[in-house]
Amino acid sequence: MSTDIRPHTPAQLVRLVAGREISTRIRDKGFLIGSAVLILLILGMLVFQVVINSGADTTKIGVVGGSAGVTDALRAQGDALGTEVEVVEYADEATARSAVKDGDVDGVLLGPSGERPELLVDSGGSSTETLVQGAVQGMSVSRQLAESGVQLQAPPRVDVVALDPDADADTQAAVVALVGVVVLYSLLILFGQFVAQGVVEEKSSRVVELLLATMRPWQLLAGKVIGLGLLGLAQMLVIAVVGVAGALAFDVVDLPGRLIGTVLTVVAWFVLGYAFYASVFAAAASLVSRQEDLGSVITPASLLLVVGFVISLQAGQDPTGTLSTITSFVPGLSPLVMPVRQAAGGAEWWEVVVAVVLMLVAIATIVRVGGRIYSGALLRTGGKVKLREALHAERLT
Amino acid sequence: MLEFDGLYKAYGSNQVLEGVSFAVAPGQMFGFCGSNGAGKTTTMRIAMGLALADAGQVRWNGRPVDEAVRRRVGYMPEERGLYPKMRVGEQLTYFARLHGLDAAPAARAAASWAERLGLGERRGDRVEKLSLGNQQRVQLAAALVSEPDVLILDEPFSGLDPVGVDSLAEALLEQCRRGVPVVFSSHQLDLVERLCDAVGILARGKIVASGTVAGLRSSAVGRQLRVVAPDAPPGWAAGLPGVRVVSEQRGDTVLELGPGGDDQQVLATALTTGRVAHFAWREPTLVELFRDAVTDVREVAA
Numbered sequence: 001m002s003t004d005i006r007p008h009t010p011a012q013l014v015r016l017v018a019g020r021e022i023s024t025r026i027r028d029k030g031f032l033i034g035s036a037v038l039i040l041l042i043l044g045m046l047v048f049q050v051v052i053n054s055g056a057d058t059t060k061i062g063v064v065g066g067s068a069g070v071t072d073a074l075r076a077q078g079d080a081l082g083t084e085v086e087v088v089e090y091a092d093e094a095t096a097r098s099a100v101k102d103g104d105v106d107g108v109l110l111g112p113s114g115e116r117p118e119l120l121v122d123s124g125g126s127s128t129e130t131l132v133q134g135a136v137q138g139m140s141v142s143r144q145l146a147e148s149g150v151q152l153q154a155p156p157r158v159d160v161v162a163l164d165p166d167a168d169a170d171t172q173a174a175v176v177a178l179v180g181v182v183v184l185y186s187l188l189i190l191f192g193q194f195v196a197q198g199v200v201e202e203k204s205s206r207v208v209e210l211l212l213a214t215m216r217p218w219q220l221l222a223g224k225v226i227g228l229g230l231l232g233l234a235q236m237l238v239i240a241v242v243g244v245a246g247a248l249a250f251d252v253v254d255l256p257g258r259l260i261g262t263v264l265t266v267v268a269w270f271v272l273g274y275a276f277y278a279s280v281f282a283a284a285a286s287l288v289s290r291q292e293d294l295g296s297v298i299t300p301a302s303l304l305l306v307v308g309f310v311i312s313l314q315a316g317q318d319p320t321g322t323l324s325t326i327t328s329f330v331p332g333l334s335p336l337v338m339p340v341r342q343a344a345g346g347a348e349w350w351e352v353v354v355a356v357v358l359m360l361v362a363i364a365t366i367v368r369v370g371g372r373i374y375s376g377a378l379l380r381t382g383g384k385v386k387l388r389e390a391l392h393a394e395r396l397t
Numbered sequence: 398m399l400e401f402d403g404l405y406k407a408y409g410s411n412q413v414l415e416g417v418s419f420a421v422a423p424g425q426m427f428g429f430c431g432s433n434g435a436g437k438t439t440t441m442r443i444a445m446g447l448a449l450a451d452a453g454q455v456r457w458n459g460r461p462v463d464e465a466v467r468r469r470v471g472y473m474p475e476e477r478g479l480y481p482k483m484r485v486g487e488q489l490t491y492f493a494r495l496h497g498l499d500a501a502p503a504a505r506a507a508a509s510w511a512e513r514l515g516l517g518e519r520r521g522d523r524v525e526k527l528s529l530g531n532q533q534r535v536q537l538a539a540a541l542v543s544e545p546d547v548l549i550l551d552e553p554f555s556g557l558d559p560v561g562v563d564s565l566a567e568a569l570l571e572q573c574r575r576g577v578p579v580v581f582s583s584h585q586l587d588l589v590e591r592l593c594d595a596v597g598i599l600a601r602g603k604i605v606a607s608g609t610v611a612g613l614r615s616s617a618v619g620r621q622l623r624v625v626a627p628d629a630p631p632g633w634a635a636g637l638p639g640v641r642v643v644s645e646q647r648g649d650t651v652l653e654l655g656p657g658g659d660d661q662q663v664l665a666t667a668l669t670t671g672r673v674a675h676f677a678w679r680e681p682t683l684v685e686l687f688r689d690a691v692t693d694v695r696e697v698a699a
Contacts, residue, residue, distance in 0.1 A: 008468070008497055016494055024483065206478030210539065213445045213472045214495045216464075379447060 013215045017223020022231050025194065034190065035235055038183065039242055045179065046246040058084040059128060062096050062108035069139065070112045077135040085131070096120065112136060113143075170345040172253055173262045177343030178316045180266030181336055183239055185309045187270065188335075189302065191232040192277045196285035196298050198224055199374075203289045208378055217375035225278045229271075236270050262343045272356070273335030275363045277301060283370030286377040287385045297384075308336035319346030329355050331362030398422055399547055399578045404453035406439055413439050415602035416453070421578040421595070426569065428589030429582040430687055431599030437582040438475050440599070441551050445472050457547060468497050471545035475552050475582075477536050479524045485511060485535055486520035489542050496543030503542075510538040514568070530561055537565060541572070548572055550581040554588060566592055590683040598690045606690040613686050621679040622652045622660055628671030637663060651679065 008016075025031050061074055071087045078085030088105055090096035096108040100120050107128040110118040112135075119132050202208040202220075211220055240263045246252075253259045284297040311333065315324030319341045328337040328347065334355045341347040369391075376393030377385040385393075399421040406414040413436045421427040431437050442448040444455045446467055455462045462470075480488055489507035490500075498506060511520045514534045519527060524535060533556060540548065548569070554562055569579050569592070583589050589596055590610055597607040606613055626633070627648040634640055634650060639658030643651040652663060660678075667673050681689075 008495075013495070016491075020491055201480070201482075205481050206474065206476040207480050208478065209445075209447055209474040209476065210472065210478050210492070211495070212447055213470070214464075214468055 008215075010216075010219055013219045014223040014226065017215075017220055018227030018230065021198065021224055021227030025228065025231055031194075035238075038186065038235070039239060042179075042183070042239055042243045043246060046243070046250055046252060049247075049252045050250045058086050059131060060086045060088060060105040061128065061132065062088045062090050062099055062105040063112060064090050064093055064096050064108060064110050065114075066109070066112055070109075070135070073135040073139050074109075074131070077131050077138065080134070081127075081131055083127075083131070107132065109136075112139070170343070172255070173258050174316050174319065174340060174344035176247075176253070176259055176262045177266060177340045178313065179243070180240075180263060181309070181312045181340055183236065184266055184270045184273065184339075185305065185312075185336060187232050187236055188273050188277050188305060191228050191274060192281040192298070192301070192305075194228050195225060195278045196281040196294055197291065198228070199282050199285035200288060200291050200294050203286065203378065204291065212379065217378055218371050221282055221371060221374050225275075225282060229274050229278060232274055233267075233271065236267055240267055262339070265342055266339045269335040269339045272359050272363065273332075276332055276335070276359065276366060277305065279363070279366045279370040283366075283373040286374040287387065287390060289383070293384060304332050305336075308333040312336040312340045315340045315346075316344065319344035329358055331359045334359055398456075398458060399580065400456045401440065401444070402454050402456065404440060404443055404455070405451045406436070406443065406448065407451055413602060414443075414450070414453075417599065417602070417604055418453075419597045419604050419607050421580055423578050424573050424576045425578050425595055426573050426593045427578065427580045428593035428596040429580055429599065430584075430586060430589060430596060430683075431582075432691055435599045436602055437599055438551055441472075441475075441549050441580070441582065444549055445470065445474075447474075468495075469543075469546040471540035471543065471548045471550075473536055473540045473550040473553050477532065479532065479535060479539065481525035482523055484521055484523055485516055485527070488524060488535065489538055492539045493542040496545070498543055506542050506544065507538075510542045514538050515564070529556060530558065533557060533561070537568065541568070546577060548577055548579040548581075550579070552583060553581050554583055554585055562588065586683045586687055596683065598687055600691045606686065610683060613683075614681055620654055621681070622654055622663060623675060623677055623679045624650045624652065624663065624667050624673065625675035626650070626667045626670050626673050629667065630670065633670050634663065634666065637666060 059078060063070055063074075066087070066089060074087055075085045088099070090099060090108065093110060096110070097120060099105050100108050100122050103122065107119050107121040109132055110120065117136050119129060121128060202211065208220075244260060244263055247259060248256055280301045281298055284301060285294060287297050288294060308327070311324060311327050315321070315328070315337050318324060324337055324341055324346070327333045328341050328351070338347065338352065338355050342352060373387065373390045377390035380389075380393065401417055401419050404414045404417040405412075417436065417440050419427070429437050429440075439448060443450045443453075444462060446462075446464070457466050457470075460466065483491070486504075486507050489510060490503045493503035493506045494500065508520070511517055514537060516531065516534055516538065519531060524532060527535065537550075537553065540550065550569075553565060553569075557565060566588075569581070573579055593610065595607065595609050596613065597604050599605070621643065624634070625648060629648050629650070631645060632642075634642055634645075634652055637658070639655045640663060641653045641655065643653050645651075652658075654660065654663075664673070664676055667676065
């Protein structure tokens with residue numbers, strides 16, 4: 001039997017702990033339902049967008065006896081009315097009639113260049129009528145002018161000069177980033193809670209004593225944070241893929257490249273935010289021994305998250321404002337505010353670098369201090385451990 | 398050989414251990430006794446690396462017990478601890494893996510230990526669904542599942558019914574037969590007396606008595622001799638050299654023989670008074686030894 005037994009490396013122990021976290025959580029009903037709800041919400045938002053935008057669909061018009069000029073005139077009129085026009089040629093009136101009846105086209109224009117053009121529609125058809133009427137009138141006016149020998153100069157084209165050519169795209173990206181931040185915020189709260197609950201569960205059930213007989217506190221902490229973090233990241237990626245694929249499939253966004261870039265930014269900030277909050281939550285949770293006491297110790301960190309979330313919503317509207325600019329550098333707030341500023345085009349590249357570096361420094365500090373608190377408080381069960389005591393308690397390295 | 402060597406530990410101004418030393422040989426069952434708060438749990442926690450000794454060392458085969466050695470130690474903490482929501486089989490597999498077994502052997506060991514401790518049917522149940530007695534069995538299985546080289550068990554018998562006590566005792570004896578040194582603490586001294594090859598009695602931070610139960614008896618303060626001589630007059634033994642009369646009641650006399658006392662001379666004297674109905678060394682029970690040891694440290698320290 002003992003040939004099967006060999007000592008573990010720290011990495012193996014961390015992996016074992018992480019594996020247990022994942023396999024336990026992935027079979028948890030609450031977690032599965034929560035994930036399903038999040039994905040449904042994202043899909044719901046997409047469908048909502050599609051319904052809102054559905055006014056801009058195409059109008060199909062059949063033509064009998066048309067010409068290139070007719071097609072151009074119909075298209076030009078469609079542009080003016082904000083709809084895309086598709087022109088279908090039919091050989092005779094009979095086939096055209098059945099096409100209208102079957103709903104293949106919205107209407108059929110008979111003899112557009114003749115004296116009495118006729119529009120066949122299934123019923124009503126006011127928008128189609130407006131379009132066709134305009135096109136036929138236009139053609140008629142040009143023809144009459146040409147017949148009376150008036151040479152028409154091409155009318156001057158109005159050149160549009162956009163002062164901020166990216167404004168539209170920026171707004172769209174900011175909306176995407178805001179949706180991303182909502183997901184990021186929900187997942188940080190959710191997985192932060194998971195970490196905290198897991199720490200308290202091990203303390204309250206005293207299983208921690210059995211665990212620490214085989215591993216060091218930092219290995220237990222690392223395994224827990226990494227295991228749940230991978231699960232969180234996987235969930236974030238699933239949501240990102242579903243969201244991006246849905247947005248592209250339903251044609252909700254104009255610039256797919258920017259969409260993907262924004263989503264990746266949010267995912268990257270999630271990783272940083274999770275490392276920060278998971279460490280804070282774990283250290284805070286290690287101070288108490290009962291789930292009932294958990295709220296009192298993790299509230300300060302949760303509040304910071306809420307503050308960051310509220311500011312990020314505000315930053316969506318005013319990405320260059322003082323509040324959002326300052327908070328986008330503050331570690332703990334930056335994961336929520338900076339992605340919105342970045343997407344809305346309000347952040348220079350060096351600002352992002354500074355925010356990331358500050359965040360990394362904060363994470364390194366929190367992991368050190370939080371790890372100390374965690375190891376100091378882990379074996380002190382019963383009652384709430386004071387922060388000072390935990391920091392100065394003897395540590396099992 | 399598992400050696401506890403001169404352990405000192407203080408929590409603030411409270412000096413819990415003041416030089417605890419004892420050794421347990423392979424295959425030996427060592428009963429660790431002491432009053433509440435004597436420091437038994439602290440001693441075991443130091444061995445498991447859950448508390449740091451101010452001085453002293455625990456060694457296994459001459460090597461200080463470190464993380465690698467601890468992985469080969471089965472441990473049962475005083476405060477029982479298991480994941481309440483994890484299933485029995487998975488839980489045992491997990492602990493086997495933490496102690497260094499690979500996935501497949503760990504799963505096999507978990508299944509076989511669940512079976513051996515009568516938990517075969519409950520392998521798929523969450524621990525929180527089990528009765529306390531069964532949770533205790535899972536706890537023991539968690540300590541045994543990695544086939545450890547050393548067992549350190551803190552109050553393993555507390556809370557068990559007599560049947561549970563018997564099956565746990567059997568499991569521990571089996572480990573001893575395998576050559577594993579077993580250390581367990583207990584308040585149930587009759588149990589310790591019945592099971593253990595050796596005992597250690599901890600009082601006020603020190604081991605005040607240790608060794609085999611028989612050895613403790615023979616070294617106990619002044620051996621006592623009980624003589625029942627119904628016709629003997631009061632004070633019949635008072636004049637004998639090296640003999641102190643502990644109690645005398647209607648011919649039933651308990652004598653304590655110090656240096657120079659001779660039991661054969663006592664018998665001869667008793668016979669001169671008439672019939673002798675009973676003549677035997679009185680074996681002190683472990684409870685008595687414990688009481689003596691705990692109440693008077695100086696006289697017993699050996």
